[in-house]
Amino acid sequence: MANVKNSKDDVNVEKLYGKECTLSKEDFIKTYNISENGLSSNEAENRIHKYGLNEISQAKPKKWYNYLFESLFSPFNSILMRNCFNSFLY
DSSP: OOOOOOOGGGOOHHHHHOGGGGSOHHHHHHHHTOOTTOOOHHHHHHHHHHHOOSOOOOOOOOOHHHHHHHHHTSHHHHHHHHHHHHHHHO
């Protein structure tokens, strides 16, 4: 049976996740020109105008008749309706 090692030395974190995860906090802040305190109110307002709100747009809800047709013509219900019509014919 092979001798398998599971140690931190065997994993190349930089290869898996990129160089950003191995940077020190100070280097990361300098590299990406960010602040530890977050965005100022003005910067947040500018980004809202530039990019919009951080929201997911909602799809229009389906109409009631779409649900009715989907349920009527589902494979299982189609088989039931066929059997029902067959029983009326015979």
